Every structure is written in structure tokens, then in C-alpha cells.
Amino acid sequence: MSPDKNICLMTHMIAGYPNAGTDFEVARGLIDGGAGFLEVQFPFSDPSADGLPIQAACMAALNAGFRVKNGFELIKRIKSISDIPVFVMSYASVVYAKGVRPFVREAGRCGVEGLIIPDLMPGYDEGLFQIGAAEGVHIVPVVPPALSEARLSEILAQNPAYLYAALRVGITGSRTEIDETVFSSLARLRGTGKQVFAGFGIETRAQVISLAVHADVLIVGSEIVRAIAEAVKDGKQVYESVKRKVRSLLEDGATVETEKTE
Amino acid sequence: MKVYNDFFGPYGGRYVAEVLHGPLAELEEAYKAAIADNSFREELDRIRREYIGRPTPLLYAENATARIGGGRIYIKLEGLANTGAHKVNNVVGQALLARRMGKRRIIAETGAGQHGLAAAAVCARLGLECVVYMGEVDIDRQRPNVFWMELFGATVVPVGSGSRTLKDAVNEALRDWASSFTSTHYLLGSALGPSPYPDMVREFQSVIGRETRQQLEEAGVNAEALVACVGGGSNSIGFFSPFIEETTPRLVGVEAGGRGRGAGNHASRLSGEGRPGIVHGYKSLFLLDDDGQVLPTHSVSAGLDYPGVGPQLAALGEAGRIEFLTATDSEALAALKFFAATEGIVFALESAHAGAAGMKIARSWPKDRSVVINMSGRGDKDLFIAARELGAANWAEFLKAEAARCESR
Numbered sequence: 001m002s003p004d005k006n007i008c009l010m011t012h013m014i015a016g017y018p019n020a021g022t023d024f025e026v027a028r029g030l031i032d033g034g035a036g037f038l039e040v041q042f043p044f045s046d047p048s049a050d051g052l053p054i055q056a057a058c059m060a061a062l063n064a065g066f067r068v069k070n071g072f073e074l075i076k077r078i079k080s081i082s083d084i085p086v087f088v089m090s091y092a093s094v095v096y097a098k099g100v101r102p103f104v105r106e107a108g109r110c111g112v113e114g115l116i117i118p119d120l121m122p123g124y125d126e127g128l129f130q131i132g133a134a135e136g137v138h139i140v141p142v143v144p145p146a147l148s149e150a151r152l153s154e155i156l157a158q159n160p161a162y163l164y165a166a167l168r169v170g171i172t173g174s175r176t177e178i179d180e181t182v183f184s185s186l187a188r189l190r191g192t193g194k195q196v197f198a199g200f201g202i203e204t205r206a207q208v209i210s211l212a213v214h215a216d217v218l219i220v221g222s223e224i225v226r227a228i229a230e231a232v233k234d235g236k237q238v239y240e241s242v243k244r245k246v247r248s249l250l251e252d253g254a255t256v257e258t259e260k261t262e
Numbered sequence: 263m264k265v266y267n268d269f270f271g272p273y274g275g276r277y278v279a280e281v282l283h284g285p286l287a288e289l290e291e292a293y294k295a296a297i298a299d300n301s302f303r304e305e306l307d308r309i310r311r312e313y314i315g316r317p318t319p320l321l322y323a324e325n326a327t328a329r330i331g332g333g334r335i336y337i338k339l340e341g342l343a344n345t346g347a348h349k350v351n352n353v354v355g356q357a358l359l360a361r362r363m364g365k366r367r368i369i370a371e372t373g374a375g376q377h378g379l380a381a382a383a384v385c386a387r388l389g390l391e392c393v394v395y396m397g398e399v400d401i402d403r404q405r406p407n408v409f410w411m412e413l414f415g416a417t418v419v420p421v422g423s424g425s426r427t428l429k430d431a432v433n434e435a436l437r438d439w440a441s442s443f444t445s446t447h448y449l450l451g452s453a454l455g456p457s458p459y460p461d462m463v464r465e466f467q468s469v470i471g472r473e474t475r476q477q478l479e480e481a482g483v484n485a486e487a488l489v490a491c492v493g494g495g496s497n498s499i500g501f502f503s504p505f506i507e508e509t510t511p512r513l514v515g516v517e518a519g520g521r522g523r524g525a526g527n528h529a530s531r532l533s534g535e536g537r538p539g540i541v542h543g544y545k546s547l548f549l550l551d552d553d554g555q556v557l558p559t560h561s562v563s564a565g566l567d568y569p570g571v572g573p574q575l576a577a578l579g580e581a582g583r584i585e586f587l588t589a590t591d592s593e594a595l596a597a598l599k600f601f602a603a604t605e606g607i608v609f610a611l612e613s614a615h616a617g618a619a620g621m622k623i624a625r626s627w628p629k630d631r632s633v634v635i636n637m638s639g640r641g642d643k644d645l646f647i648a649a650r651e652l653g654a655a656n657w658a659e660f661l662k663a664e665a666a667r668c669e670s671r
Contacts (some may be wrong), residue, residue, distance in 0.1 A: 044554070044555065045424060045555040045556040046424060046429060046430070046433050046541060046542070046556055047433070048279075048432075048433040048436040048437060048542070049279045049437075049440065050437075051437070052423075055423050055424075056423075059423065059424065062555060067553055068553045068554075091554075092277050092540040092541075093539050093540050093541050093548075093550065093554035093555075093556070094553060094554040094555075095554070096538075096539060096540045096545075096554060097539060097550060097551075097552065097553055097554025098553070098554070118279040118280070119277045119278055119279055119540070119543070120277065120540075121278075121279075121280050121283065123276070124275050124276050124277050124278075126540075141280065142279060142280055143280060144279075144280050144281035147280065147284070148284065151280075151283065151284070155280075166280075166281065168441070169281050169440060169441045169443075170281070170437075170440050170441030171437045171440050171441070
């Protein structure tokens, strides 16, 4: 069965993880598995919006010597083999250290479609949204459920092309129960006319199916990172493992053997 | 001073994930309403008197002064506050606020354990649930405080991520709060983090400075310098608070000089290698590398090794109102010994950094000038570190025997 064309997945990966070089294999595996978008996280020492899988991966990448310039090199390399839209996710400290404008410019030069910086939000964005608009790099705000109308208006006033809908409050890394509340909060954001990415806690094919018609793009993050960690631990080829993982989210009955028992 | 500031000069702000903007706005509103409410202030005053034991004394350290032979040394004995440090001032304020907001669960981060200890104690007193996040490294070196926190009924959660110290405990508390804010108040322990914390914590700690000012006036002392240690900065900003919009006295913050210069050896932000950055929801000076990654720190005192500093202190430091010095691990230990021997007072290792700097200032001064050192905490919690570092006689033998007694129970 071929990958489900109705579902667009944005798969998350961490630059420098499991190491420099193999991160490119991860990207290839994600693309070949059928990802429609890539989200590449630049590791930060203190990822306070992330749960354990991503924390551990970021720490491993930093301990192995990850530098921000390696992240941009990775993206150039990805863009040299594919025209897949790439989004960079990181934290304010990493962007601010380089300077917001230089960071956005460098991202633009590398062909980055957009930036996801959860702790630089309107009102406290250090000019990120305005600079993104000027430099032609989309800034994607992460919008939690049940956000007040007033605050949503402030965010929409930045005229973002994409909204990243967090499917629940909290941090990454644990499964989200998909229910009517989730659908109604996605419907509200889709009502704005923006492209809606939905993420936080998507781990299974069943979740993907139930969310498919409610968002434009579904984000799978920690689950991919866990697949990489397992492949590394079991001495399996990372490229094949992530490719199978993406396939298993896009196709019925694919790759039962990579399903883990918990 | 304004009661609420989003920014202090270039520093401060609220750089958090959107999910926390709502809870912080709610907290800001509740805080502003509470401190304008007489009944809230009266209850706070009552608890300060009856539970914390305020006012804490201001001691003229005449033996220390005579031994040094320079300026007069006064010590604000803030460490006599119940639970052993200034931390309780802020905890009481925020815990009352949380109760007023209908939040029944308190989360807190702790480094040395003094903030966690105060939070656990006050939650026991007020009947609130308490969860304290503490880095594994800090648990190892401040085990006695873990014991007391658990005795007070708090749950102490070890944090094994990152450097396994205070900064990682802050991350973990933020992660908890991102999903628990409906029922939970994040009781942040220092004058840092996203607004309104820097203002709110300073305000609750400013009782130290107000009392000191009044005590100096009553004693007819014209203090020419106030000295306090600076980790995140809550004791110093509270101690300095009534004076920061005046030109005197000199306000001196003392950072951890650790083992010396170079990344990983110290925690000197203003007097050392700090640079502007955005971490833990606020902009300030941090120890960061070129990529914005938080650098490792070191101090003999668990309460001074935080890689950032409160935004108001950073702004006042750059504006020149507050001077920043460092004291090394060994200078702090020497000060601890000195004040124990001369005054019968045991400084916490954190506060001993202020003690060391205060001694230097007094030494350089004539006898008619006065300096006030804030002993933000007392050193009971540091028994094990101090005994080891100062080479207490037969200490290892005692510990072995004590371990044997524990095991044979």
C-alpha cells in the first residue's frame, strides 16, 4: 500500500542526534518514509517545553559537540537532496545569542521555510515576527488549546501563514487523548484561514487517522525521537528505522515489527 | 519604586511558551490585587511576626570589627528566620497569594534546598500540597534539607536532566506548571523568571531592607555599604530594595568566584563572564556560550551556582547602582570560620560570600565607617560540607560510625 496521500506529516528530528552525520540519515529516512514537512530542532541546553525523549536527545547532541552552524549545514544538505519544506525549531536563547536578524537571515539562506521558537511570542518576540516577514521566513506561533480570543487576535495580528496548534497543555513527549475538545479547538484555528499544524502527543496510526481531516499538517516529534533512540540502542540502521516509523503512521498494517511493547 | 515592572532597563520580560502567558497574566492580576488589599498585608505581617520570627536582629559584630581593625561591621541576622534563611519571606507571600487564588498545589524548585525547605514548611502550615523539584547533584550535597522537606510532607522530585542542579529544577517546575496551572501555583524562589516574579519576589523580600533601614536609624548608624551574596539574587534585591533609588549607601553584590576564572569554575555573571541572553523566561545576564547554550558553573555553595541573575540586579549593575564583587570558595569558607570564632554565628556558605566581601571592605576602611552584611541564611544545612572542607577532627570516623548505626537499626 502506498503512503496515504491525504495526510501530510511534519516529522520532527534533532540536529546532531544521534550524532553528526547520522542526523542526515534520519532526515533521509523521514523523507523517504513519506514525511511532507521536516521540523529540525536545534538543541538547547535547557529545553523547558520538551519532555524526556527530546531532552535526552538534545543533551546527547550537545554532549557530542553540536554547534548551531552544524544545524544550518545539515539543512543545506537536506535541501540539496530534497525540496521538502524545512522548519527549524529552537529556543529563544539560541536565536538571541546569534542575534534574531542574523539567525533569521541564515535560516533564509539555507532555504528554511519557517521558524518555530515557542518562547518568543508576540509581545516578547525580540522582533522575530517582523524580521521573519522582512526576510521571507515564516514564523510559526505555537498556540495552546483554549487560548483567549484577545490573545489569539494578538497572535493573528502578526499575520502568520501557519499556526502550530498544541493539542493539549503541557510539554512534548506524552500521548494526547484525541477527543471532541481537540477537534473543536482545531476547528477554531482553521476558522482563521491559516494553515494549521497539529502536534503534541501524536504517536499512533489511529491518532493520525482521527486527526487527519481536522488539520492541514500533523506533527510527530517525540515518537520519531524514540524510534531513533531504539534503533541506536538495538544497533539497527537508523535510516530504515525512521523510514519504517513514518510509513507505519501513514499506512495501515505497515511495520508491525517496529511497534514497541510498553 | 513601582510595584509592577515588566522590564528593568533592558532586562526582564516574559519569554515563555504561549501556554504560560495566561497563567502569568492571572498571577500578575492576583498579585497586584493582593498587595493593594489591607487584609492580605495584615495576614502577611502577622505570619512574619508569629511564624517567621520577624524582625530578624541587626547585630553589631564588635569582636569581628576589633579583630579586623577597620570599619564597623554589622550583620543582619536574616538566617534567624524560621527555616534558616530569607527564602521564607517570599514563600509566605506567594503561598498566601496561591491560597487566595484557589490554588491548592504548590510546586517549587530548589538549589541549596533552603527555598524548598521554606516552601515545604509553609505549605505544611497552610495546608497546601507541595512538590519540590531538586537536581540530583544538589540532593547529594544538601541531603539534610531533603530530609526536612519530606518530614514537612513535601514530595521531593529528583531532577536528572541537564546539569542536575538548580537550573534544571527550574526547567522541571516550568514543565510541570505548563500542564498543571489550573490547580497549581509555581512558587518560584528567586527574583527572576518571567514577570511578575522578579517584582513580586523583590517585594516580598524587601522586608529585609526595610527592617535594616529602621534598625540602622534606631541605632544611629550611618551605613556606607550594604553587602549581600547574589545567586539568583532574592536576598540582595530585598536587602537593597529601599535604597536602590537613592545614591547611598554603596550596594555590593557578591557572586560565587568558585575556584577561579574560566567556564565551569565559578558563577560570576556581572563581575565575570555573563552575557545578555534569554533563559527561564526572562532576559538578563547569563553564563552562556556563543550558541546561547547555558554553561556549567561551580560554587562550594549550592545556592550560588545558578547561571543567571535576576533582571533588576543585572540592570542596576549595568547602571552602576550596584557593584558586583566575587568571593572564592576558600574565601567564603574562611569567612565562615572567622565569624563563627569571633561572633558565635554560623553563616550559610552562600551568605559567607557576603561575609568575605564585607570583611575586605571593613579592612580597607577607617574605624568610623560602617558596613552591613546580610547573613541571608545560617549554616546548619552546611554541616557536612563545612566539616569536610574545614577538615573537622575525626569527622570521617564519626560519619562511618553514624552510617554503621543507621545500618544496624
